[in-house]
Amino acid sequence: MPLLRRPLAxxxAxxxAxxxxxxxxxxxxxxxxxxALVQPLxxxxxxxxxxxxxxxxxxxxxxxxLILEEGxxxxxxxxxxxxxxxxxxxxxxxxxxxxxDALTAGLPGIYAxxxxxxxxTSGRARVLAFSPERVDPTAWPASVFDLTAPAYRGRVGWAPxxxxxxxxxxxxxxxxxxxxxxxxxxxxxxxxxxxxxNNTSLVEAIAAGEIDYALTNNYYLLRYLENDxxxxxxxxxxxxxxxxxxxxxxxxxxxxxxxxxxxxxRFLAFLLSSEAQAYFTDAVFEYPVVAGVTPNARLVGFDxxxxxxxxxxxxxxxxxxxxxxxLREVGLL
Amino acid sequence: xxxxxxxxxxxxLVPLVYLALRAxxxxxxxxxxxxxxxxxxxxxxxxxxxTGGVMALTTLMAVPLAWLMVRSDLRWRxxxxxxxxxxxxxxxxxxxxxxxxxxxxxxxxxxxxxxxxPRPSGYWGAVAALSLYTYPYLFLxxxxxxxxxxxSLEESARSLGYGGRAMFRSVIxxxxxPALLAxxxxxxxxxxxxxxxxxxxxYEAFSYAIYLxxxxxxxxxxxxxxxxxxxxxxxxxxATEGRLLGRRRYARVGSGxxxxxxxxxxxxxAPLAHAYAATVILAAIGLPALVLGYWMVxxxxxxxxxxxxTEAFVRTASVAAPAALATAAAAMSVAYLATRVQLPGSxxxxxxxxxxxxxxxxxxxxxxxxxxxxxxxWLYQTTFLLIxxxxxxxxxxxxxxxxxxxxxxxxxLEEAARSLGxxxxxxxxxxTFPVIRRPVVAGTALVLMVxxxxxxxxxxxxxxxxxxxxxxxxxxxxxxxxxxxxxxxxAIVLFSSLFVGLLISYEGRR
Numbered sequence: 001m002p003l004l005r006r007p008l009a010x011x012x013a014x015x016x017a018x019x020x021x022x023x024x025x026x027x028x029x030x031x032x033x034x035x036a037l038v039q040p041l042x043x044x045x046x047x048x049x050x051x052x053x054x055x056x057x058x059x060x061x062x063x064x065x066l067i068l069e070e071g072x073x074x075x076x077x078x079x080x081x082x083x084x085x086x087x088x089x090x091x092x093x094x095x096x097x098x099x100x101d102a103l104t105a106g107l108p109g110i111y112a113x114x115x116x117x118x119x120x121t122s123g124r125a126r127v128l129a130f131s132p133e134r135v136d137p138t139a140w141p142a143s144v145f146d147l148t149a150p151a152y153r154g155r156v157g158w159a160p161x162x163x164x165x166x167x168x169x170x171x172x173x174x175x176x177x178x179x180x181x182x183x184x185x186x187x188x189x190x191x192x193x194x195x196x197x198n199n200t201s202l203v204e205a206i207a208a209g210e211i212d213y214a215l216t217n218n219y220y221l222l223r224y225l226e227n228d229x230x231x232x233x234x235x236x237x238x239x240x241x242x243x244x245x246x247x248x249x250x251x252x253x254x255x256x257x258x259x260x261x262x263x264x265x266r267f268l269a270f271l272l273s274s275e276a277q278a279y280f281t282d283a284v285f286e287y288p289v290v291a292g293v294t295p296n297a298r299l300v301g302f303d304x305x306x307x308x309x310x311x312x313x314x315x316x317x318x319x320x321x322x323x324x325x326x327l328r329e330v331g332l333l
Numbered sequence: 334x335x336x337x338x339x340x341x342x343x344x345x346l347v348p349l350v351y352l353a354l355r356a357x358x359x360x361x362x363x364x365x366x367x368x369x370x371x372x373x374x375x376x377x378x379x380x381x382x383x384t385g386g387v388m389a390l391t392t393l394m395a396v397p398l399a400w401l402m403v404r405s406d407l408r409w410r411x412x413x414x415x416x417x418x419x420x421x422x423x424x425x426x427x428x429x430x431x432x433x434x435x436x437x438x439x440x441x442x443x444x445x446x447x448x449x450x451p452r453p454s455g456y457w458g459a460v461a462a463l464s465l466y467t468y469p470y471l472f473l474x475x476x477x478x479x480x481x482x483x484x485s486l487e488e489s490a491r492s493l494g495y496g497g498r499a500m501f502r503s504v505i506x507x508x509x510x511p512a513l514l515a516x517x518x519x520x521x522x523x524x525x526x527x528x529x530x531x532x533x534x535x536y537e538a539f540s541y542a543i544y545l546x547x548x549x550x551x552x553x554x555x556x557x558x559x560x561x562x563x564x565x566x567x568x569x570x571x572a573t574e575g576r577l578l579g580r581r582r583y584a585r586v587g588s589g590x591x592x593x594x595x596x597x598x599x600x601x602x603a604p605l606a607h608a609y610a611a612t613v614i615l616a617a618i619g620l621p622a623l624v625l626g627y628w629m630v631x632x633x634x635x636x637x638x639x640x641x642x643t644e645a646f647v648r649t650a651s652v653a654a655p656a657a658l659a660t661a662a663a664a665m666s667v668a669y670l671a672t673r674v675q676l677p678g679s680x681x682x683x684x685x686x687x688x689x690x691x692x693x694x695x696x697x698x699x700x701x702x703x704x705x706x707x708x709x710x711w712l713y714q715t716t717f718l719l720i721x722x723x724x725x726x727x728x729x730x731x732x733x734x735x736x737x738x739x740x741x742x743x744x745x746l747e748e749a750a751r752s753l754g755x756x757x758x759x760x761x762x763x764x765t766f767p768v769i770r771r772p773v774v775a776g777t778a779l780v781l782m783v784x785x786x787x788x789x790x791x792x793x794x795x796x797x798x799x800x801x802x803x804x805x806x807x808x809x810x811x812x813x814x815x816x817x818x819x820x821x822x823x824a825i826v827l828f829s830s831l832f833v834g835l836l837i838s839y840e841g842r843r
Contacts, residue, residue, distance in 0.1 A: 028797050035800065035808035036817050054798035057808045062695060065553065066793055069699050073706040075714065075797065161532075161545050197532040208437025208452055227631070227816075232438070331372055333545060 027053045027263045030067065032060025032081040033250060037284050045270045051263050060086045060163065067095055067255060077258040078267055080121070082250040083163035084113075085170070088318030091117040096253040097261070103268055108306070111249060111289045113314055118253030120314070121271045122280040123287035125305060126168050126246045129214045129221055129235040131206050140236065144172075144215070144244030148187030157194040157202045157211040160332040164199065164217050164248055170323040171246045174316045178326065185330045195332070206233045215244070219285035222298045226285075237300070237308040247309040248317070250286070338666040342682040344725045345689040351700035352564070352692075355557035367555050368562070379456075380539040380566070383531070384524045386460040387467065388517050394464060394613050395471035395516070401606050403479040405597050413610050415834045418473065420466040420617040422782045422829030424806065427822055429462040429533040430815075431620040441623070458534040465617045467523050470730070471516030473779065477734045477772045478512030481741040511578055511740050515733030518574045522691045522729065525563060525570075539563050543693050553699065560696045567691035571684050625823050632816035641805070642824050649785055649801040650828075652716050656723035657781035663724055664731035664776055665769075669761070671732075672739040673747075683732060690729035697726060698793035719794045723784050730783060731776030738772040739765070782829045 031038050035057045042053050056063065060081035067074050067090060079096070081087055090096050096117040104119050111120040128141070141147060147156050159165050172181045194211050196202050202214035203221050216235075224231045238244040252271060254264045270276055277288040281296045287305060288295060295302050327333040356364075401407050402414045420428075435441050436452035443449050453461060482505070490504045528544040531537070543563065546556035599606055634642075664686075671683035689697075701722055705713045712718045742765055750760035766773075788803045795801065800808075802821045809818035 035805065056792070056797040057800065057804060058792040062789070062793060065695075065699065066702065069553070069702045070706060073710060073713070195535060197535065201533070204439070205437075205452075207439045210437065210452065328367075328370075328372070333372075333542075 026051050027077050027260050027267060028075050029053055029055045029078045029080055029267065030063040030076045031055050031057050032063050032079075032083075032086065033057075038080075041271070041276055041279055044275070045267060048270070049263075049266060051266065053267070064090055068093055072257055074255055074257050076255045077260045077264045078252055079255055080250070080252040080271075083167060084120075084249055084251065084314045084317040085163055085167050085320045087113075087118040087251050087253055088315070089320065090253065090255075091115055092318055095256055097256045097258070099254065099268070100265060103265065103272065106291070107289055108291075111314070113251070115315060118251050119268060119272070120249035120251040120289045121268075122250050122277070122284070123247050123289055123305075124164075124249070125218045125237070125287070125300075125309065126164065126244060126248070127216060127218045127221075127235040127237060128244065129203055129206055129216050129233055131209075131212045131232060132234045133232055134209075134212045142239040143242045144238055145184055147193075147213070147215075148184065148191050150191075152191060152213065154192040154194070155212040156188070156191070157196050157205050157214040158188070159196050159198050159202055159216070160327060161195075162198050165215065166320060166323050166327070167248050167317045168215070168243070168246045169327065170317050170319055171310065171312045172243045173322060173326065174319070175243055175310060175312060178322070182326060182330060185326070185332070189330065189332070203233055207231060217248075218299070222285040222296075225298070237304075240307045241310050242308075243310045243312075245308040245310060246312060247287075247305065249289070249314060336666075337663045338670050338682050341663040341667055341689075341724065341728055342685045344721060345685040345692075345728075347704050348692050348697045348700035348725070349564075349688065351703055352557045352560050352696060355553050356561055359554040359558075364554075364558060368558050373562070376537060376539045376542050377562075377566070379537055380525060383456065383459055383463075383536065383538055384521045386456065387463045387524050388520055390460055390464040391468040391471050391520055392513075392517075394468040396475055396513075398610060398613060399472050399475040399479055401610065403476055405599050405606065407599055407603060407606050407610075413614065414476070415830070416614045416618060417610075418469045418778075418833045419826070419830045420621075421469045421779065422786065422826050422833075423466050423618070423621045424529075424786045424788075424803065424822060424825065425462070425466060425527060426529040426533060426810070427621045427624065428466050428617075429458075429530045431624040432458060432462050432465075433533060434624055435620070454535050456536055459531050459536040459538075462530045462534060463524055463527060465620075467520045468613075468617070470519045470523070470733075470779075471513070473775055474512040474516035474519075474733050474737060475509060477775060478509050478737050478741070480771065481738055482508050483741075508741075511737040512734075514574050514578050515737055518570065518687065519690070519730060519733055521570050522567060522687060525567060525691055526693060539566075540693060544695065556696065560693050563693065564688060564691060567688060568684075571687045575680070575684065621826070625819050625826070628816045628819035629823065632819075634820040638817075638820055642802075642820050645800055645802045645805050645821060646824050646828065648799060649803070649825075652719055652723070652791075652795070652801070653781050653784035653787075656720045656727070656784045657777045659720060660724045660727050660731050660780045661773055661777040664728055664735055665773060667728065668732050668735040668739055672736060673744060683736075686728040686732055689725040690727065692726075694726065694787075694789040695793070697722060698790050701794060714794070714796050716796060716799070719791065722790045722794050723780070723787065726787075726790060727780045727783055730779045731773075734772035734776050734779075735769060738769040742768045778833060781832065785829055786825050 029042070035055070038055065042055055045051065046053055058066070060083050064079065064081060064086040067076055067079060070076070079087070079090060098116050099119055101116070104113070104116055107120065111123060113119065139151070169181060169185075172184070194205070196205055199216040199220045202216045203224060205211050206214055218235065221233055221235050224233065252268050254261060254268070258264050272290055274290065274293050277290050277293040280286045281288045281293065281299065285296055285298060287299060287302065300308070324333060398417055402410050402417070407413070432453050436450040437443065438449070440450070440452065486504055486508070487500060490500050495504065526540050528540040531541050539559065540563065543556055543559045546559060667683050667686055671680050701718060702713070705718055746764045746768070747760050750764035751757065755763060786803050788807055791801050792804050792807070802825050805821040806818045806825070809815070809821070
């Protein structure tokens with residue numbers, strides 16, 4: 001079958017050529033963040049430092065699982081995910097190496113990781129999105145626990161399979177205990193809460209008129225509003241300190257088998273530079289993690305965020321297993 | 334013949350061994366608690382009823398259309414055939430997204446026509462979305478079978494006094510059986526494995542539960558168990574298909590060669606037939622085109638965007654094309670073994686190919702990561718391994734049409750060639766291959782189109798920095814940047830449509 005053999009040989013040649021290409025790069029990053037957001041920043045890093053970067057884009061969770069599966073042979077130098085849970089899973093499995101203190105020093109308490117194995121690169125808050133047309137702002141819920149009341153029956157949406165939602169449930173378990181969390185979950189289900197795939201679907205479901213409230217992250221709606229200022233959805237925090245206002249992070253760590261530790265550290269330091277931080281908040285609508293960078297005007301101010309956010313250590317978000325077990329128990333997973 | 338087939342068989346066994354290794358890592362008590370609970374049962378029932386619904390709807394869409402394209406004098410048959418296959422190229426979530434954005438307060442129908450309809454979701458939403466882009470699998474299979482149907486059978490039946498309906502039931506339908514079964518099988522397995530559509534439609538099926546295990550639990554053990562249950566379900570379906578297919582004879586036994594197919598004159602029925610074809614095609618292509626068009630208008634791409642589309646396109650084609658050719662070669666040898674060689678293992682390899690298609694892509698990718706790093710580390714994260722993964726995953730797609738065609742070709746054609754002194758290999762290529770060329774080409778095209786839009790295998794196995802069109806679409810839509818994703822999605826659809834057009838005109842020149 002000479003006709004069939006030729007493309008195969010071509011493919012082998014191509015494969016070898018591409019492997020050679022990959023070897024010429026000096027830093028390999030597994031990024032669970034969107035390419036359109038990240039690549040401009042990576043290009044800037046290369047322009048400033050001369051360090052070539054090859055990025056593997058994918059889902060945060062799948063890339064974390066990939067690093068676990070690769071084990072000692074992992075070609076990754078840096079893992080950059082958008083959920084403290086994934087970073088926690090890699091830390092617990094011993095796949096991340098300790099970062100130098102210089103990287104983590106000076107970050108506000110809500111962005112600190114006690115283990116020092118990974119560092120937050122940007123922050124995002126949990127909010128309650130709502131329809132200004134169908135929601136009376138004077139009857140605003142003070143706490144996420146109020147949503148089990150009859151007034152919210154069938155009107156609230158959530159995304160139980162989403163990493164940010166699960167991190168929020170983990171925090172609730174740690175702060176309020178498993179029995180309270182379980183009865184809240186069951187109360188929500190009994191109150192006909194609507195489940196969606198992810199945060200984007202939630203925001204769109206409010207616009208479409210399917211639901212009136214949604215438990216989501218703060219930056220998705222802001223992107224819709226940027227494209228269409230008349231988009232019929234708004235968002236707000238619960239009362240200060242309520243667990244429903246949890247602050248979560250996107251962050252990065254250095255894979256323990258990395259042979260490019262210097263370049264990897266420079267990459268993380270670059271993500272914490274005021275240039276990169278300004279980009280996260282201006283273009284991605286997230287909160288900067290370092291002092292001195294002004295958050296995007298569309299965001300609630302940093303002081304308001306600090307006041308609203310509950311006092312939760314991000315390291316506790318590592319305990320995802322208990323949350324998943326609870327979610328399975330109540331039949332959500 | 335035996336070598337590519339055994340390679341394919343072994344390739345499929347790799348992920349099976351991996352899943353078993355992972356599954357038995359866990360302690361039995363945990364496994365029992367995780368697996369034997371009411372939710373597993375609910376998921377199973379949901380999955381089975383979803384599969385049944387999609388099989389029924391795709392049959393209603395594909396079979397009449399295939400008959401019209403092959404056996405009627407309907408005008409513009411060539412164009413309708415091309416358009417009917419294009420939906421294969423459309424990424425599933427684009428179809429689901431298109432359906433969803435029709436309804437609701439912000440939806441197309443409300444904004445443009447002022448008709449407020451709820452957004453489709455749940456069981457019927459999932460059935461509709463899945464059917465809209467899987468029906469071409471059945472269409473291609475049935476079409477190939479109808480093209481290969483020997484008209485003399487029908488003539489004999491007519492001479493024996495069979496009327497239209499009786500003829501269809503006792504002559505045409507039995508001949509279409511292998512094609513229907515192969516098409517249904519592929520669709521059923523596709524539905525078992527899909528998670529994008531069911532997630533968007535908020536319908537809880539098995540595959541989605543598996544995906545969630547990897548995505549949220551970082552837990553490879555429970556996911557392995559769920560995958561094994563899904564594979565057991567697959568085995569059940571494949572075995573049923575095998576039993577139904579049986580060892581019947583579908584080839585002509587008399588002497589002489591086959592004549593051209595009979596054509597039915599539609600006459601006054603033609604407008605109705607056109608309306609039917611138009612409905613199917615408008616729903617399957619029109620809706621997604623509308624959504625992609627809308628996104629494109631929202632944020633028209635600039636020159637840099639088009640450059641990166643071109644670059645991603647070249648990369649995608651550089652893996653999809655070799656994968657399609659390699660898959661077709663392997664499929665030919667597997668189908669040949671299964672239909673011609675009466676070895677005990679030959680049917681087994683064919684069945685294994687279907688398992689390869691049914692293994693959840695994330696499990697398959699992780700299995701190849703695990704084995705390649707331990708046995709052939711120099712292959713890890715090369716396009717070569719990625720192509721291998723495509724072959725394992727898509728082999729079943731190409732086997733269906735080829736097997737149906739081989740069943741319709743009498744073995745004595747090849748025996749005659751060999752009696753004239755041809756060596757077996759040459760005999761196959763000179764006597765049998767010309768007859769099965771069309772389904773081989775169709776199978777190759779099918780794999781090419783599916784490989785062009787493949788996502789999970791690609792982003793876990795491709796060389797780092799090797800961003801295909803599908804990866805670029807994914808990394809944008811996952812951040813809700815739908816407008817930025819549109820040009821890449823459009824490139825997938827346009828390229829595949831062009832390719833299908835070329836193929837079908839090539840077929841017509843026979």
